Amino acid sequence: MDFKLSEREELLRKSIAEFAQREIVPLVEEMEKTGEFPRSLIKKMGDIGLLGLVTSPEYGGNGMGFLARAIAIEEVSKVSGAVGLALQVHHMACWPIETWGTEEQKKKYLPRLTNGETLGACSITEPSGGSDVFGLQTTAREEGNYWIINGRKCFATNSHVADVIVTVARTGEDEKGRPAFSAFIVEPSFPGFSLGREEHKMGFRGAFTGELIYNDCKVPKENLLGKIGEGLRIGLATVNRVGRSGMASVGVGLCYASLEEASKFAKERVLYGKPISNLQAIQFMLADIFALAETARWLTYRAAWMMDQEMPCDTEMTLAKLVATENAFQCARLACDIHGGYSAIQEYPVQRYLRDAWVSIPSGGTSQVAKVVLGRHVIKNF
Numbered sequence: 001m002d003f004k005l006s007e008r009e010e011l012l013r014k015s016i017a018e019f020a021q022r023e024i025v026p027l028v029e030e031m032e033k034t035g036e037f038p039r040s041l042i043k044k045m046g047d048i049g050l051l052g053l054v055t056s057p058e059y060g061g062n063g064m065g066f067l068a069r070a071i072a073i074e075e076v077s078k079v080s081g082a083v084g085l086a087l088q089v090h091h092m093a094c095w096p097i098e099t100w101g102t103e104e105q106k107k108k109y110l111p112r113l114t115n116g117e118t119l120g121a122c123s124i125t126e127p128s129g130g131s132d133v134f135g136l137q138t139t140a141r142e143e144g145n146y147w148i149i150n151g152r153k154c155f156a157t158n159s160h161v162a163d164v165i166v167t168v169a170r171t172g173e174d175e176k177g178r179p180a181f182s183a184f185i186v187e188p189s190f191p192g193f194s195l196g197r198e199e200h201k202m203g204f205r206g207a208f209t210g211e212l213i214y215n216d217c218k219v220p221k222e223n224l225l226g227k228i229g230e231g232l233r234i235g236l237a238t239v240n241r242v243g244r245s246g247m248a249s250v251g252v253g254l255c256y257a258s259l260e261e262a263s264k265f266a267k268e269r270v271l272y273g274k275p276i277s278n279l280q281a282i283q284f285m286l287a288d289i290f291a292l293a294e295t296a297r298w299l300t301y302r303a304a305w306m307m308d309q310e311m312p313c314d315t316e317m318t319l320a321k322l323v324a325t326e327n328a329f330q331c332a333r334l335a336c337d338i339h340g341g342y343s344a345i346q347e348y349p350v351q352r353y354l355r356d357a358w359v360s361i362p363s364g365g366t367s368q369v370a371k372v373v374l375g376r377h378v379i380k381n382f
């Protein structure tokens with residue numbers, strides 16, 4: 001067992017941290033105001049390799065893998081959870097295309113997803129319920145050289161900025177009579193596609209979240225991703241392995257952002273003639289934040305490392321996501337406590353961490369659903 005990051009991973013952390021300070025920090029205020037993703041950032045993220053972390057070099061990525069991705073998303077999320085979310089969902093478009101795509105699909109879509117031309121989206125959730133995958137209503141039927149998709153997706157991250165969308169729709173029934181799904185690669189320029197409402201969120205402001213509408217949308221046959229009927233497997237594997245590990249890393253970034261701000265404030269705020277960091281009650285809260293942050297980080301790194309080793313890791317991903325996003329909320333709550341009344345004032349970023357952490361909990365699957373998965377694991381294995 002080796003807990004030491006490689007020189008390459010340490011270097012990556014340093015360069016992404018510098019990039020985040022230089023390129024993302026100046027954008028945060030405007031993102032909070034408008035709720036819009038800064039398009040100018042996409043090319044810059046492509047140039048520094050953030051968009052191609054889980055894509056092989058032959059398709060334009062750098063293939064650094066999931067542990068490197070965890071470190072990179074953590075560093076980005078320390079300054080902006082919204083950019084962390086947008087980035088992690090972007091990888092949820094790249095990974096299934098490389099894993100299940102045809103050679104033509106990989107050559108067509110991956111270079112443009114990694115070089116900074118566009119962001120990707122992975123849109124599964126519908127108004128009929130995100131947790132209930134068999135309740136998805138969007139359909140796709142074959143007609144000549146096209147698949148015709150009808151339905152409405154909601155909560156799609158990068159909705160109003162992505163040019164490549166991985167989605168799933170019902171295409172029939174499986175042998176047990178349950179709905180069967182297939183996956184597709186959709187471009188917003190396809191006839192019958194339109195953007196629906198853009199949500200105004202309390203947290204992750206600056207990451208687009210919106211509706212995608214398919215009204216007899218004509219998707220060329222060659223844009224079927226994987227085989228007919230394989231959509232649920234593709235969608236769930238992407239959510240479990242890429243989505244959950246990505247949200248866990250966003251959570252870790254938020255945990256450490258809270259830790260740094262809480263410690264800084266405690267050392268600067270003077271009460272009774274001394275910094276409040278002298279008060280044991282404050283030290284206990286700092287210790288709690290530290291413990292929550294370290295727990296989240298190491299569970300997340302373990303799950304990402306297992307993914308890189310191609311080990312089965314769905315349980316570890318789910319555990320990391322549950323712990324990291326819940327801990328992010330607790331860390332932000334404690335950091336707000338330490339700030340007293342100042343936590344309510346917008347100049348102090350801890351209120352943003354609290355809002356972002358709250359929204360991170362359902363993103364990628366709720367904590368209750370994660371506990372259903374983990375509960376089953378415990379009953380089976382212990």
Ligand SMILES: Cc1cc2nc3c(=O)[nH]c(=O)nc-3n(C[C@H](O)[C@H](O)[C@H](O)COP(=O)(O)OP(=O)(O)OC[C@H]3O[C@@H](n4cnc5c(N)ncnc54)[C@H](O)[C@@H]3O)c2cc1C
Nearest residue numbers: 122123124125129130131155156157363364365366368369
């Ligand atoms: C900021 C943000 C970004 C997102 N980005 C994307 C994206 O890019 N792509 C995408 O496809 N989706 C995305 N989502 C959607 C997200 O995956 C869903 O919100 C999530 O899966 C929950 O679905 P829901 O909101 O419909 O809640 P519901 O499924 O309606 O759940 C309602 C309640 O029921 C509980 N519940 C449901 N099933 C069970 C069960 N079996 N046992 C116990 N309790 C249960 C839930 O825990 C919750 O408390 C995003 C969400 C957010 C908030």
